[in-house]
Amino acid sequence: MSEPAFDARELRNVLSVFVTGVTVITTVDASGKAYGLTANSFSSVSLDPPLILWSQSLNAASFPVFRDAGHFAVSILADDQVAISNGFAKANPDKFADVRTRPGLNGIPLIEDCAATLECTKVTSYPGGDHVVFLGRVERIKRSQRRPLAFSGGKYVIAHPHDLDLKLSQARSIAELQAVRMATQAIVDLSDELDETVGLGVWGNKGPTIVRWEESRQPLSENLRTGLVLPVLKSSTGLAFAAHLPRGLVIDALENEFSSERLPQSAAEATLDQLDHHTAEIRHTGFSRLLGSATFSEWYGGEINAISAPVFARDGQIVLALTIIGSADKLDVGLDGNLAKALGRTARMLSTRLGYLERNKP
Numbered sequence: 001m002s003e004p005a006f007d008a009r010e011l012r013n014v015l016s017v018f019v020t021g022v023t024v025i026t027t028v029d030a031s032g033k034a035y036g037l038t039a040n041s042f043s044s045v046s047l048d049p050p051l052i053l054w055s056q057s058l059n060a061a062s063f064p065v066f067r068d069a070g071h072f073a074v075s076i077l078a079d080d081q082v083a084i085s086n087g088f089a090k091a092n093p094d095k096f097a098d099v100r101t102r103p104g105l106n107g108i109p110l111i112e113d114c115a116a117t118l119e120c121t122k123v124t125s126y127p128g129g130d131h132v133v134f135l136g137r138v139e140r141i142k143r144s145q146r147r148p149l150a151f152s153g154g155k156y157v158i159a160h161p162h163d164l165d166l167k168l169s170q171a172r173s174i175a176e177l178q179a180v181r182m183a184t185q186a187i188v189d190l191s192d193e194l195d196e197t198v199g200l201g202v203w204g205n206k207g208p209t210i211v212r213w214e215e216s217r218q219p220l221s222e223n224l225r226t227g228l229v230l231p232v233l234k235s236s237t238g239l240a241f242a243a244h245l246p247r248g249l250v251i252d253a254l255e256n257e258f259s260s261e262r263l264p265q266s267a268a269e270a271t272l273d274q275l276d277h278h279t280a281e282i283r284h285t286g287f288s289r290l291l292g293s294a295t296f297s298e299w300y301g302g303e304i305n306a307i308s309a310p311v312f313a314r315d316g317q318i319v320l321a322l323t324i325i326g327s328a329d330k331l332d333v334g335l336d337g338n339l340a341k342a343l344g345r346t347a348r349m350l351s352t353r354l355g356y357l358e359r360n361k362p
């Protein structure tokens, strides 16, 4: 056999792109002692007859027990059972000590509160390189309403339904919740990649509101607050919404702002004219920015730069603004800079995941 042009680590990385659930496979030996291991090699095979498979490393300590066992059970873990997954993924003679189980067929323990269980009779096994593939006939099944744990890229992940199949009206409100959920993870990654502070803004009932901050390794300020309502015109988050929301919504928020600033009518009108110019540019470049702003010195202790990018839902409406902020003397918010590129990429990725297509733009 010719040598492959990749090593085991590269192959593992490629395979890890495939998202799986996480199971604990259990059995008992002839004396009734329980064994179990975490496995994501589980897969469905056939509905009629009902068959499933999983594969086990020949190096696993429990391999001889599974090789000799006539039955095994599969517990598909729920999304809050990461500790159980980690516990069963270690060589440990007492894996069941802190885990709640219930006895299944043939005395094989099933993990309590998991997403689903399948109790199986082993039909056969096949050699598979450094693993053995076990084929099982499903004898009994049970599922709960708990959401399954998922695994991808060597990490635990949480699976949420894609809202592409929903009706448009339902999709709108769900899109916002889903967007926040997805973006919460995405800004962790973005902040980590750039080592900058990243905020997540929504359009709340009082206008642009920051619902989440992800700090750089050297925090910008101790005063970053969630729930912070930002000015529409003097924050890059606010400007992102101003550029992409229906004008009526923006004007309502601005009128409140103008009246609290006691801005004379003529100044308010001039501001609105300028805003239209400014928002056209923001829509064109895809970014809103704030340079050397002292508006937030109360919170951040000095002048800041900020750059924001919009995230769109399936219906083409803006749902979120992602914002990078940093001190004015350090943060490069140039439109061709690395920060703008990474921010734009993250915002587009989130929009795509929410089902947004450029052609749906209202």
Ligand SMILES: Cc1cc2nc3c(=O)[nH]c(=O)nc-3n(C[C@H](O)[C@H](O)[C@H](O)COP(=O)(O)O)c2cc1C
Binding pocket: 022, 036, 037, 038, 039, 040, 041, 042, 054, 055, 056, 057, 060, 061, 062, 063, 085, 086, 088, 089, 090, 091, 092, 151
């Ligand atoms: C998410 C995840 C999935 C795993 N999938 C498998 C698998 O499919 N087959 C396998 O043999 N080991 C798998 N492992 C590794 C075993 O759980 C680990 O080697 C365990 O220590 C084996 O138990 P034992 O040493 O008691 O036999 C996986 C580990 C993790 C964290």
